[in-house]
Amino acid sequence: MAPKVLVSDALSETAVQIFRDHGIEVDFRPELGKDKDALIAAIGQYDGLAIRSATKVTEKVLEAATNLKVIGRAGIGVDNVDIHAASKKGVIVMNTPFGNSITTAEHAISMMMAVARQIPEANASTHAGKWEKSRFMGVELTAKTLGLIGCGNIGSIVADRAIGLKMKVLAYDPFLSEERADKLGVHKVELDELLHRADFITLHVPMTEKTANILSRENLAKTRKGVRIVNCARGGLVDEAALAEMLKSGHVAGAAFDVFAEEPAKENVLFNLPNVVCTPHLGASTTEAQENVALQVAEQMADYLLTGAVTNAINMPSITAEEAKVMGPWIALAGHLGSFAGQMTDEPIKAINILHDGLAAGMNIEALNCAAIAGVLKEANPSINMVSAPIVAKERGIAVSTTTQGKSGVFDGYIKLTVVTEKRERSIAGTVFSDGKPRFIQIKGINIDAEIGEHMLYTTNKDVPGIIGALGATMGAHGVNIANFTLGRTGPGENAIAILYLDDPIPQVVVDELKATGLFQQVRPLEFEVG
Secondary structure (H helix, E strand, C coil), rough: CCEEEEECCCCHHHHHHHHHHCEEEEEECHHHHCCCHHHHHHHHCCCEEECCCCCCEEEHHHCCCCCEEEEEEECCCCCCEEEHHHHHCCCCECCCCCCCCCHHHHHHHHHHHHHHHHHHHHHHHHHHHCCCCCCCCCCCCCCCCCEEEECCCCCCHHHHHHHHHCEEEEECCCCCCCHHHHHHEECCCCCHHHHHCCCCEEEEECCCCCCCCCEEEHHHCCCCCEEEEECCCCCCCCHHHHHHHHHHHHHEEEEECCCCCCCCCCCCCCCCCEEEEEECCCCCCCCCHHHHHHHHEEEHHHHHHHHCECCECCCCCCCCCHHHHHHHHHHHHHHHHHHHHHHHCCCCCEEEEEEEEHHHHHHHHHHHHHHHHHHHHHHCCCCCCCCCCHHHHCCCCCEEEEEEEECCCCCEEEEEEEEECCCCEEEEEEECCCCCCCCEEEEEEEEEEECCCEEEEEEEEEECCCCCHHHHHHHCCCCEEEEEEEEECCCCCCCEEEEEEEEECCCCCHHHHHHCCCCCEEEEEEECCCC
């Protein structure tokens, strides 16, 4: 059955057609973005939801989204999506962080030029029939110092354009390496130095707990007299009331804002102040950008729904289509390892430790970890998936650690998963053979070669005669057919394990009878999703 996508905002017809071209059923209903109740009533039948900024994806909407697998936001901002609720629900949230980068960067440069030369006020004055040439004295950008708060994708484009205007560029960004700064031609500095030296300051950071109010009253006071401030990033990064006071006092010579703490901004302390340029969140508002992000989000969603490729996800490691093909068996293996450990564990889990060896260590570790954690936790909650698993593990206080190492054994690579409880540690390792099928290769330190079957019975015992006979006789007495079996042991008379592959789920009465023989330390039915 073809996936079904709802478009609840005004995406272009070309973007809608992309879904159709991929064989995905799509309903274009932009009116739902402004009608929460209607959206809740409709969302249950869809696998994907494509939105812009009008649709608010709240926890209530997500509760009604019983089939939803992916939300695609055409644009960079996901303020209108409850990311935490989506993650707990197991819904991937994607955005398009690069589709409007150039447009937003160009708007920041335009705003900087406008405030440098007081263009909006001069325009209004001239239209009013005045000729106030001496009133609008501007400043040049050449040789001025621009301070970038944030030098990621958009900030780096602004830096490039500013250098082309012969400006000196300082950048404050904790994630900016010295090598990257040198390549961009910017000077990496701490925030205080930027505030003291910059003639213009422009912000290019997301709104987070760390960046909220980054230009606070205290930090604004550290700026040099005559500074001009540009914000085309997110409202709430600047203390607007403090900025208004400093504009009135003359400490700040001008400001250009495209975003505000409260939007839509029908009124604001910055409005109608001298040399303040304001636009209604136009950073991404060009024909090219709107089309680009719409096409990009449609392609990303279609790729995920059809191939499992994850691109630009907010709450899930990205997996390219190529990785999805190569890693598919390894992701399945990680899930099976987790499922085995989860089905074998009855006590509260304290920690999950995951070792990636050889070939596995060079893959997308985050994705493999998500699959393994999901496998462990699904035993307690079948609705958990790769998206929700890390959040659920964190909420339960489960510590997750990862180790990588070079090839250390006969296999090109393997994954070893260890679950830690108050009473014990339980480890299982697996690999993917050349036939593309995952295998268990070690359980409880015992080497083994075990395929993964839908219905399996796992037993542990001392290696003594009569074990196989007891298993076969008990199964036969209850009409349970053994399709295959695998054995392993540490040595004659020592610890041993047996794995039986069954055609059907094993009745509890069989498990009880096997336990009653006293031959087995453990008798555990296991179920796996295979195929």
